Amino acid sequence: MDVTNAEQTTVLITGGNKGLGFETARRLGEQGWTIFLGSRDEGRGRTAAAKLIAGGANVVMVPLDVTSDESVANAVRLVREHTDWLDVLINNAGAPGKIIAPAEATVDEIHSVYDTNVYGPIRVTHALLPLLQAAENPRVVMVSSGGSSFAVVTDPGQPVSKMHELAYSSSKAALNMITVRYAQALPNIKFNIATPGEIANRKFAATDMNNHTGQLTVTQGTDSIVRLAMTGTDGPTGTFIDRLGPVAW
């Protein structure tokens, strides 16, 4: 792993108030990085930021709802008050949606999941591109899912192949393609995809999103995210990994 841990390193994490986003913030804060902790709810964000600051991290709480243009614009303004560049953007905020059988799924339900999981990362990335372009080695990490992979979903041995729903898996599949397209078009920024689980072992990380049924800790779950966030200048772009290595598309 390439490691970049200059004290001036800045990172913005969406959905940083709990779960994997919070753990990512904690780990990168330990590196001495400046953490812009995105949280759509100010109160939850302040509580989370206070915990990290008490642990010695350098944290700025940023109110940020990824489904709102106005909220994203305000977040960029706030980040600009503290820095002229952004080294790393982690698009972590995600919505699971309700697990509705395909026959019952409606556009409304799918739209709300896409708003967070697809349009959210585009909205935030687009707004932060100028600050990313101003960094020496800018990196964008998209937090996807094993369920985004055609190879995984069509493997009968994978539990997700029997989980019948449309919104979540297809939103994350779209996110993967969007990431690859960004990577191809913007070679000076590294765009990579992390999934928090261990695909080969059919494991995922225990968080509120899965009612803590995951078999991995949040620290294990964030290994792939932290690894991509710390990618050096010679690191990859347009890749998809879990904590064990490359994931099949």
Ligand SMILES: NC(=O)c1ccc[n+]([C@@H]2O[C@H](COP(=O)([O-])OP(=O)(O)OC[C@H]3O[C@@H](n4cnc5c(N)ncnc54)[C@H](OP(=O)(O)O)[C@@H]3O)[C@@H](O)[C@H]2O)c1
């Ligand atoms: N846990 C796993 O093993 C696993 C597996 C595959 C993928 N993932 C992905 O990992 C990411 C983090 O999930 P998690 O497991 O840590 O779940 P989590 O504990 O439920 O955290 C989700 C985070 O996203 C935030 N969020 C949701 N909608 C948002 C919005 N519109 N704007 C801003 N923030 C929003 C939540 O904020 P609130 O607190 O305000 O709700 C929360 O901070 C997600 O993208 C998820 O799809 C997780």
